[in-house]
Amino acid sequence: MGKTKQQKKALTALNYDLFRLADRCPPAPATIYTKIQQHVQRQQATVPMEAIKLSRTELPDVNRLHHMFDVYNWTYYKGKLPKVSIEFSNRMTSAGSYLPERKLIRIGRKYHEIFPDEIGDTLKHEMIHILHLKHNADFRAEAQRVGASLKAKSHPSLRKPPRYVYVCRSCGRQYPRQRRLRMASCGCCTPGREFDPRFKLKLLKSARRTTC
Ligand SMILES: [Zn+2]
Ligand SMILES: [Zn+2]
CATH class of the missing domain: 3.30.2010.10 (Metalloproteases ("zincins"), catalytic domain)
Known part of the structure; x- marks a missing residue:
């Protein structure tokens, strides 16, 4: 009813796509799940454009x-x-x-x-x-x-520019971050997973937070 040629074509393509999986499978014995599946497929057939195309x-x-x-x-x-x-x-x-x-x-x-x-x-x-x-x-x-x-x-x-840039004074590696780092040491220089004050990161650059 009142569907344009383009919409009809799109619907055919969409239905083909939606039913492809079911078409390939042999019909399963009717269970409550096949009933639900049939119900969903009927719904798909009536409202596929609304469901998929926005x-x-x-x-x-x-x-x-x-x-x-x-x-x-x-x-x-x-x-x-x-x-x-x-x-x-x-x-x-x-x-x-x-x-x-x-x-x-x-x-x-x-x-x-x-x-x-x-x-x-x-x-x-x-x-x-x-x-x-x-x-x-x-x-x-x-x-x-x-x-x-x-x-x-x-x-x-x-993608936002980093608000803070930290640097390791030992190896020179930079760490751009959106958030402030409090107790952080360089991941490359620090042995193990614990904070090591010898490789504490230094704040290089800090951008003022802008609100818009
Ligand atoms: Zn993914
Ligand atoms: Zn380092």
Whole structure:
């Protein structure tokens, strides 16, 4: 009803993509899980554009992100990926992160205000981190399978210049930091993990905090 040719084409492509996994598998015996999966797939068929494609100006809310999580979970993991929390971070300059100890996916608001179309890709990338913490070979294989970015993304314009620069007076190594270091010694010169006053870092440069 009232769909443009372009939208119809996009829908066909999207449906093909969403159902590809199920098409390849032989039909499973009907269980409560296949019922749920069928229900989700029916939902996908009716609202795929809303679920995946978002308008340029508006970011999805957290409920929508959870819905996208469910769609990807059923599409690529048969719904077996454990449920995690999802939240937006207003401070983060990277696209996303996964905190395993809190079972939490963080989505960078600033990044996606510039690249709203990438939010699905970011979510898929962070979902893979639930299974594979590091960007190792297993991670890369999964990223290829589900069609997600291999690398954590960050936009250069979002990277802040360091507020403080510390230097080791022994080896000359510099440590740019956003936060003030209190009791820190050079990681290269200090033996062991303990603070060593002989290699205490010296503040070289300090930028005044600006508010905007
Ligand atoms: Zn990553
Ligand atoms: Zn040093």
